[in-house]
Amino acid sequence: MSLINQTSRSKASLKPSSRRAETSRVYAHPLPIIFPEPTYKFLGLSLTRPLNPHCTALFDPLTRSAWVSSSGDATLLWQRGFFGKGDLSRSEPSWLARQINARKMKGKALTSEEITAKRRAERKQFKLDRAKAIAAAAAEAETAFNEQGRVIAPGIAPDGTRIIPSAATWKPTSAPVPSEKSPLDVAPDEEEDMEPIQDLEHLQLSLQEAFFLVWALDCLTILHPRTLVHLVFTQNVSFTLAEIWNTFQNAHIPSLVPQPNAPSPLRFDNPFLVSYVAYHHYRSLGWVVKSGIKFCVDYLLYKRGPVFQHAEFAIVVIPVYEDPEDQANSPFKLQNAEPFTWSWLSTINRVNSQVQKTLVLSYITIPAESRVSPKVLSSPACFVHYSVREVVLRRFIPARMRD
Amino acid sequence: MQNHPSYPVLSQLLEKYPATGGALFQVYNDLTLAQKWIDVEVLDLPACKRAAIKGKRPTPDTDRVPSICIVVPCSLSESISASWLRAAFTSLDPLPSEIYVAITSEDTSTVYYKISQGIVKPPV
Numbered sequence: 001m002s003l004i005n006q007t008s009r010s011k012a013s014l015k016p017s018s019r020r021a022e023t024s025r026v027y028a029h030p031l032p033i034i035f036p037e038p039t040y041k042f043l044g045l046s047l048t049r050p051l052n053p054h055c056t057a058l059f060d061p062l063t064r065s066a067w068v069s070s071s072g073d074a075t076l077l078w079q080r081g082f083f084g085k086g087d088l089s090r091s092e093p094s095w096l097a098r099q100i101n102a103r104k105m106k107g108k109a110l111t112s113e114e115i116t117a118k119r120r121a122e123r124k125q126f127k128l129d130r131a132k133a134i135a136a137a138a139a140e141a142e143t144a145f146n147e148q149g150r151v152i153a154p155g156i157a158p159d160g161t162r163i164i165p166s167a168a169t170w171k172p173t174s175a176p177v178p179s180e181k182s183p184l185d186v187a188p189d190e191e192e193d194m195e196p197i198q199d200l201e202h203l204q205l206s207l208q209e210a211f212f213l214v215w216a217l218d219c220l221t222i223l224h225p226r227t228l229v230h231l232v233f234t235q236n237v238s239f240t241l242a243e244i245w246n247t248f249q250n251a252h253i254p255s256l257v258p259q260p261n262a263p264s265p266l267r268f269d270n271p272f273l274v275s276y277v278a279y280h281h282y283r284s285l286g287w288v289v290k291s292g293i294k295f296c297v298d299y300l301l302y303k304r305g306p307v308f309q310h311a312e313f314a315i316v317v318i319p320v321y322e323d324p325e326d327q328a329n330s331p332f333k334l335q336n337a338e339p340f341t342w343s344w345l346s347t348i349n350r351v352n353s354q355v356q357k358t359l360v361l362s363y364i365t366i367p368a369e370s371r372v373s374p375k376v377l378s379s380p381a382c383f384v385h386y387s388v389r390e391v392v393l394r395r396f397i398p399a400r401m402r403d
Numbered sequence: 404m405q406n407h408p409s410y411p412v413l414s415q416l417l418e419k420y421p422a423t424g425g426a427l428f429q430v431y432n433d434l435t436l437a438q439k440w441i442d443v444e445v446l447d448l449p450a451c452k453r454a455a456i457k458g459k460r461p462t463p464d465t466d467r468v469p470s471i472c473i474v475v476p477c478s479l480s481e482s483i484s485a486s487w488l489r490a491a492f493t494s495l496d497p498l499p500s501e502i503y504v505a506i507t508s509e510d511t512s513t514v515y516y517k518i519s520q521g522i523v524k525p526p527v
Contacts, residue, residue: 063425087511088437254422293508
């Protein structure tokens with residue numbers, strides 16, 4: 001639940017069921033466009049128009065992304081479909097809230113980053129305690145053997161209880177110290193003298209998310225970054241769909257300014273196109289698609305969203321060329337286009353099964369230039385020539401998996 | 404990006420190395436604004452064709468002196484090699500015992516990997 005929207009009760013006082021209800025209320029809409037209840041129907045067709053928020057974002061060529069600076073648009077895009085990520089936060093932009101929190105020292109309602117930091121500090125303390133207990137028990141076993149010649153089980157006390165703490169039963173012994181060191185002597189009336197913090201965070205949309213919002217949903221406008229013309233900054237001009245189509249394909253070329261001319265040569269294996277095919281495929285099936293860099297994969301699929309449940313599926317995008325000639329002539333070196341090794345596959349599968357995610361290999365077939373003319377690449381209608389096939393992987397252990 | 408307060412500090416290196424500019428900008432902001440590193444400065448590593456960031460990492464317990472750490476940003480779409488990592492170590496003076504490689508994704512997720520020279524036992 002976002003800290004940004006101030007609720008009347010703090011998070012800690014909400015029961016799990018009411019927190020779930022609150023989350024379901026805040027994240028009720030799966031897409032930025034809302035289809036209101038039809039007030040008037042004609043021949044069974046609803047005549048009410050869908051509500052379109054018309055958000056705006058700024059294209060940034062260096063980071064190859066679209067920035068949403070307006071906090072209203074950012075909150076809307078996050079709450080309706082989990083689009084984008086705050087560039088200084090774990091998920092939604094919460095940097096300003098964290099700074100204000102740190103200033104006011106009202107640590108009751110914590111943002112998700114602060115909760116994670118607290119949990120990591122406790123886990124670190126647990127590991128130190130455990131290491132000390134192991135060392136002490138080993139030393140005790142050594143002295144017992146040297147002095148009396150008897151061997152004792154190092155981890156067990158004489159009455160049978162465990163000395164080495166386990167993660168399930170360990171409790172933090174001392175309260176965290178750093179909070180006392182912060183300046184608590186800032187009197188409430190002095191807070192107004194401190195200058196307000198400028199919000200330096202924005203919601204960043206990847207090119208795939210931005211193109212989906214522009215083309216598939218038509219609820220986003222992308223603006224050209226400001227250019228200096230005759231020593232005067234021009235008004236932010238918005239891109240046309242054709243310019244966005246070209247600029248996004250050219251984004252892999254490092255540049256400080258957008259490149260809105262059609263790429264030459266036009267190629268089916270442009271990295272933006274291949275990754276967009278996968279993104280669009282899963283989004284259109286209703287999944288919430290987020291980046292999978294933390295788990296060594298390309299995308300993570302969430303059933304409803306990150307705030308509800310952990311992702312169930314981890315997607316690796318594997319481009320497959322219909323014609324090997326195209327791969328040989330390619331100016332791009334697409335990742336995973338070459339045959340992969342068993343060690344790579346085992347590593348990724350192991351990482352994901354440890355976090356209870358199912359690994360899915362998503363094969364994207366890149367059409368052959370000999371069969372389909374590259375001229376179709378002048379518009380998004382070319383996507384009809386790509387195909388997506390999934391292969392689901394699970395580790396099979398015959399000895400252990402009989403029940 | 405030009406209106407961001409970090410831009411003046413980084414503008415020269417962003418123009419010199421546009422391919423890694425996005426990663427540098429993102430990692431610099433993460434370290435200075437989100438992680439609150441202190442004494443942050445940007446170094447030029449021509450051998451790796453990018454800039455690196457040096458700074459002091461804040462420690463929760465105050466009896467330990469904050470250590471100087473070097474972070475080398477790179478983006479997920481690049482391919483790096485062992486020789487690239489070796490070049491990163493040798494072009495730094497004084498030679499650090501470890502560096503952090505920050506891998507950035509276009510949605511601003513950043514993962515940090517600690518790279519040491521040789522096999523190093525973890526502290527705990």
